[in-house]
Amino acid sequence: PEHVDALTRQDLVAFHETYYRPDRVILGISGDVNPDEALKTIRDAFGTWQKGSAPLRAELPEYKRNTETRSLVLDRPGSVQTILRIGNLGLNRKNPDYFPAFVMNFILGGTGSSRLEFNLREMNSLTYVARSLFSAPRYPGYIGATTEVRNAVTAKAVEEIFNEFKRMQTEPVSDEELNNTKRSLVGSFALELESPESLLSYAMMVEEQGLPKDYWDRYPEHIEAVTQTQIMEVARKYLGDKGYQIVAVGERASIEPALKPYGEITFVPDPSK
Numbered sequence: 001p002e003h004v005d006a007l008t009r010q011d012l013v014a015f016h017e018t019y020y021r022p023d024r025v026i027l028g029i030s031g032d033v034n035p036d037e038a039l040k041t042i043r044d045a046f047g048t049w050q051k052g053s054a055p056l057r058a059e060l061p062e063y064k065r066n067t068e069t070r071s072l073v074l075d076r077p078g079s080v081q082t083i084l085r086i087g088n089l090g091l092n093r094k095n096p097d098y099f100p101a102f103v104m105n106f107i108l109g110g111t112g113s114s115r116l117e118f119n120l121r122e123m124n125s126l127t128y129v130a131r132s133l134f135s136a137p138r139y140p141g142y143i144g145a146t147t148e149v150r151n152a153v154t155a156k157a158v159e160e161i162f163n164e165f166k167r168m169q170t171e172p173v174s175d176e177e178l179n180n181t182k183r184s185l186v187g188s189f190a191l192e193l194e195s196p197e198s199l200l201s202y203a204m205m206v207e208e209q210g211l212p213k214d215y216w217d218r219y220p221e222h223i224e225a226v227t228q229t230q231i232m233e234v235a236r237k238y239l240g241d242k243g244y245q246i247v248a249v250g251e252r253a254s255i256e257p258a259l260k261p262y263g264e265i266t267f268v269p270d271p272s273k
């Protein structure tokens with residue numbers, strides 16, 4: 001709150017003048033438009049917009065995975081459930097591991113019929129929804145799992161999430177799982193191509209992330225090329241067996257015993273209080 005309170009109008013003006021510049025912008029149009037007319041409209045509107053002088057790319061430190069699993073617990077006394085996020089450093093979109101990791105994630109927890117959902121909901125009645133987490137933008141994203149459970153089953157939920165991480169690394173996915181996943185991903189992609197918004201989003205992503213111009217033309221073949229061996233390899237590489245960040249929100253008395261076996265725990269107070 002103190003940082004927000006300290007902001008002045010001049011801070012906002014300076015930020016706008018530095019970063020809202022044409023050399024930092026991608027403008028896309030999708031629909032029943034005449035390209036020449038659209039370009040004229042754009043030039044009329046933005047033709048005098050001047051480039052900025054600030055560096056175009058942020059200088060960021062190297063991303064490194066944790067060497068040991070650690071937990072962050074936000075204590076909310078009286079909460080009747082625990083909200084869990086368990087993750088690790090992932091990869092960016094241009095990484096050669098992207099497509100095997102993408103398919104692996106879908107099998108692990110990308111749908112209502114995924115492994116996490118079947119284990120935590122159907123087999124163990126621990127939750128209503130359990131999903132995997134996967135993000136691969138320009139910079140390395142994250143990979144992991146999330147769910148919400150009753151206080152009493154917090155330890156069991158964490159245990160079963162890690163069990164599914166381990167199973168993905170040690171047991172090849174079945175032919176049926178892999179083939180069904182490929183059909184689902186390619187089929188849903190084909191349906192999205194009917195939407196002008198989706199087409200524009202895909203085109204913008206190619207420009208924003210510097211992807212090959214034929215990236216989306218070859219998307220189905222990249223999905224189809226993923227093998228069971230590749231899935232196990234990326235599972236070992238990105239899910240691993242240590243270095244996780246566990247974030248839990250709920251009642252400390254229920255969460256602390258559940259997370260103690262996994263390493264250091266840091267407790268923070270509820271910021272809403």
